[in-house]
Amino acid sequence: MPDRVRKGLPESRVDAQEYSHFMAGSIIIIYYKYTLIADPAAFVAWLRLQCEEIGIFGRMLVAHEGINGSVEGTPAQITEYETRLRTQTFCDLADVWFKSSPGTGHAFKKLKVKVRREIVATGLPTAADVDPNLQTGQHIAAAELHDWITRGEEFEIIDMRNEYEYNVGHFAGSHNSTMANFRDLIAITPKFDNLKTKKVLTVCTYGVRCEKASAYLQQQGFQDVYQLHGGIGTYMKAYPGQDFQGSLYVFDDRMTEQFTPDYVKVGKCFVCAATSERFGNCANHDCHKQLIICESCGVEPVWCTAECRQ
Numbered sequence: 305m306p307d308r309v310r311k312g313l314p315e316s317r318v319d320a321q322e323y324s325h326f327m328a329g330s331i332i333i334i335y336y337k338y339t340l341i342a343d344p345a346a347f348v349a350w351l352r353l354q355c356e357e358i359g360i361f362g363r364m365l366v367a368h369e370g371i372n373g374s375v376e377g378t379p380a381q382i383t384e385y386e387t388r389l390r391t392q393t394f395c396d397l398a399d400v401w402f403k404s405s406p407g408t409g410h411a412f413k414k415l416k417v418k419v420r421r422e423i424v425a426t427g428l429p430t431a432a433d434v435d436p437n438l439q440t441g442q443h444i445a446a447a448e449l450h451d452w453i454t455r456g457e458e459f460e461i462i463d464m465r466n467e468y469e470y471n472v473g474h475f476a477g478s479h480n481s482t483m484a485n486f487r488d489l490i491a492i493t494p495k496f497d498n499l500k501t502k503k504v505l506t507v508c509t510y511g512v513r514c515e516k517a518s519a520y521l522q523q524q525g526f527q528d529v530y531q532l533h534g535g536i537g538t539y540m541k542a543y544p545g546q547d548f549q550g551s552l553y554v555f556d557d558r559m560t561e562q563f564t565p566d567y568v569k570v571g572k573c574f575v576c577a578a579t580s581e582r583f584g585n586c587a588n589h590d591c592h593k594q595l596i597i598c599e600s601c602g603v604e605p606v607w608c609t610a611e612c613r614q
């Protein structure tokens with residue numbers, strides 16, 4: 305078995321160069337914190353300077369409500385970045401949780417640091433907005449969720465990620481939000497009205513979306529709402545190949561993340577339904593919807609609907 309397969313990396317996406325970076329130990333970290341940032345523009349300028357000095361690429365979104373970021377670097381670079389973030393005085397990141405994964409050496413092609421109204425766009429009008437520091441679903445650790453599953457606790461999982469993320473991997477028996485993007489939160493929530501009196505757990509990649517999604521469910525009258533602390537990635541790291549089926553979609557050049565070579569692929573080609581984890585886009589450039597399209601079907605343009613084809 306080739307090493308890259310044993311490492312659980314998707315074979316088709318790994319070339320020799322990428323693999324050498326992986327072996328060299330490049331690391332990707334992802335983090336967020338909802339915390340008051342008085343001057344997002346000044347913090348963004350400072351962040352950009354630190355990344356340039358350290359020599360790392362990645363993506364950071366900063367708002368008055370907090371920060372959401374992901375960067376890649378060598379262990380020394382990442383340690384330096386984390387130290388600078390924890391000790392700066394623009395906002396309180398002393399206790400921020402940096403979640404790490406093996407890198408590829410080129411997960412990010414550039415540095416993108418931006419000021420936004422929200423660190424994850426919900427599309428909630430300001431009046432209906434939720435502040436996770438005031439209200440949010442109760443956090444449960446990966447170990448507690450594993451315990452719930454193991455002892456057959458009665459609860460429902462609503463996967464707050466987008467549909468294309470769900471399609472390539474999800475918890476067994478979880479509900480697909482069917483969101484095209486997180487701005488659909490308001491539109492999709494009524495679909496789950498029948499769960500309002502049930503015990504509900506929201507899950508997302510590394511936790512940031514659930515802070516607001518679980519708060520929004522509470523605001524809409526859901527009575528018993530929990531969120532998975534640290535997200536699916538943290539769960540998969542602790543319990544690889546269990547309960548969560550398939551791969552974890554990630555928003556960098558890796559496309560998906562695996563935690564064990566012994567996982568079952570659940571992704572299916574949009575066109576031919578063959579097992580696949582290869583992402584492509586609707587050929588209509590105004591749509592560009594992400595779809596799983598296998599290698600052979602990807603030779604031809606694929607449209608997500610008849611309307612897109614016209």
Ligand SMILES: [Zn+2]
Nearest residue numbers: 573576598601
């Ligand atoms: Zn196909």
Ligand SMILES: [Zn+2]
Nearest residue numbers: 586591608612
């Ligand atoms: Zn389309």
